[in-house]
Amino acid sequence: MTSSISNEPISPLTGVDRIVETRLPTRHGEFAMVGYEDHLGVAHVAITVGLDDETLNGEPVLVRIHSECLTGDALGSHRCDCGDQLDAALARIAQEGRGAVIYVRGHEGRGIGLLEKLRAYALQDRGMDTVDANLELGHPADARSYEQSAHILADLSVTAVRLLSNNPAKQEALEALGVRIVDRVALGVADRPDNARYLATKRTRMRHDEPLDLWERLLDGDVPTLRDDPLVQLYGPLVTAGPDLVIAQLGQSLDGFIASRTGDAEFVTGPEDRLRLHRMRALVDAVVVGASTVIADDPRLTVRDCAGDDPVRVVVDPQGRIPLTAHVLREADAPTLWLVGPDVAVPDSLPAHVTTGRLATAGPTDPAELLALLADRGLTRVLIEGGGRLVSAFVAAGEVDRLYLTTAPVLIGDGVPGLRFDGTDVMAEALRGPVRRFALGEDVCTEILLQAGSTS
Ligand SMILES: Nc1nc2c(ncn2[C@@H]2O[C@H](COP(=O)(O)OP(=O)(O)OP(=O)(O)O)[C@@H](O)[C@H]2O)c(=O)[nH]1
Numbered sequence: 001m002t003s004s005i006s007n008e009p010i011s012p013l014t015g016v017d018r019i020v021e022t023r024l025p026t027r028h029g030e031f032a033m034v035g036y037e038d039h040l041g042v043a044h045v046a047i048t049v050g051l052d053d054e055t056l057n058g059e060p061v062l063v064r065i066h067s068e069c070l071t072g073d074a075l076g077s078h079r080c081d082c083g084d085q086l087d088a089a090l091a092r093i094a095q096e097g098r099g100a101v102i103y104v105r106g107h108e109g110r111g112i113g114l115l116e117k118l119r120a121y122a123l124q125d126r127g128m129d130t131v132d133a134n135l136e137l138g139h140p141a142d143a144r145s146y147e148q149s150a151h152i153l154a155d156l157s158v159t160a161v162r163l164l165s166n167n168p169a170k171q172e173a174l175e176a177l178g179v180r181i182v183d184r185v186a187l188g189v190a191d192r193p194d195n196a197r198y199l200a201t202k203r204t205r206m207r208h209d210e211p212l213d214l215w216e217r218l219l220d221g222d223v224p225t226l227r228d229d230p231l232v233q234l235y236g237p238l239v240t241a242g243p244d245l246v247i248a249q250l251g252q253s254l255d256g257f258i259a260s261r262t263g264d265a266e267f268v269t270g271p272e273d274r275l276r277l278h279r280m281r282a283l284v285d286a287v288v289v290g291a292s293t294v295i296a297d298d299p300r301l302t303v304r305d306c307a308g309d310d311p312v313r314v315v316v317d318p319q320g321r322i323p324l325t326a327h328v329l330r331e332a333d334a335p336t337l338w339l340v341g342p343d344v345a346v347p348d349s350l351p352a353h354v355t356t357g358r359l360a361t362a363g364p365t366d367p368a369e370l371l372a373l374l375a376d377r378g379l380t381r382v383l384i385e386g387g388g389r390l391v392s393a394f395v396a397a398g399e400v401d402r403l404y405l406t407t408a409p410v411l412i413g414d415g416v417p418g419l420r421f422d423g424t425d426v427m428a429e430a431l432r433g434p435v436r437r438f439a440l441g442e443d444v445c446t447e448i449l450l451q452a453g454s455t456s
């Protein structure tokens, strides 16, 4: 039992009156707003964008039918996901440039009213789930009717809908009222600790969709409009950056070392930062390291801690120093591009996953030249992963768009330094950029926007 929705075709007797039109500037942009009154005297609003366009012509329109929820929408309650969904729906529609949010009043508490919903909350505080709480109070699990929504859609000349909802029963109820729904678009917002049980109940007992994995969505290039989700905040800009992107990263101690003086770099930063690194690998075409890093750490450079494809592993090795036993040369778990200087003798028979390329000199590699070499091979989204010298060269050359420095709460005292480049005499000339900070377990990852080219 998921709804008490009437299957009656929509009738003019239960129609809505269009009362007023105005505009609504919001942080998502400006919307048109239409106020309606239904036959019971309840007011509803449609918040729309791009619908006055003559070209609408039967095109499916992105629509959110949003049930009033004072606690979630207005008070920001985390007991439910309504506030996040409303925000995400407005953002999505604004982004698409066409669509409507129909805000249905009288739907409070799945149609049982505000005070009854609060009574249901009180029962849930004592352990009952959201369905049983409604039943215990003598209500159906879902008491909503969608007739006013169907009428409002008709009034807006929307004849085909892409419904933003995770609730198949809502789609069925609207279809029973004659609304043509061509697609149901998931409105994925992240679960929160406070609403996890409620959302789980909606999934198991009310047929709501399973949550979308945010990371999988980001990998697909889809950036959900969850402004306060750390995953979206940290990786969203990398997903939307387009085909050309150079990022660099280092994990270091609070006193600025990436390894001890013996070169031991194991566990400088914690597991959360390691996951961050694997995610960044998954978002680029190529991950670039210097020969010293391969010699010291023998890294695999693959994506293992999260879903995602392995990037091409690029080793910058102008003097041909890395051993043939290095993991990246020996193991075919991902393609490797081994870049060596003009005079380095490369063995004839290298494993099939290894390609070689020639650098112009045996001296320090010019970052711009290296990026051009990678671009020639179609590798235009690049992560400079380490070590300190390579990252420093890229930063100093002004070739890094975003630098990620994770600092761990550990003092090494002496060791392999992180960033070192020709400094400035006065602080006013020091390299700065807009920063964002992300707490990763005990570590702090600082992102600095360096805007490639700004320092050269
Ligand atoms: N009775 C009751 N209503 C609740 C509870 N939590 C949220 N609501 C109401 O549920 C309504 C929203 O319904 P949901 O089940 O969250 O979502 P939906 O509209 O069916 O589906 P989506 O389109 O995916 O959002 C709002 O009116 C909320 O006030 C609860 O524990 N009990």
Ligand SMILES: [Zn+2]
Pocket (backbone or CB within 6 Å): 069, 071, 072, 073, 080, 081, 082, 083
């Ligand atoms: Zn709610």
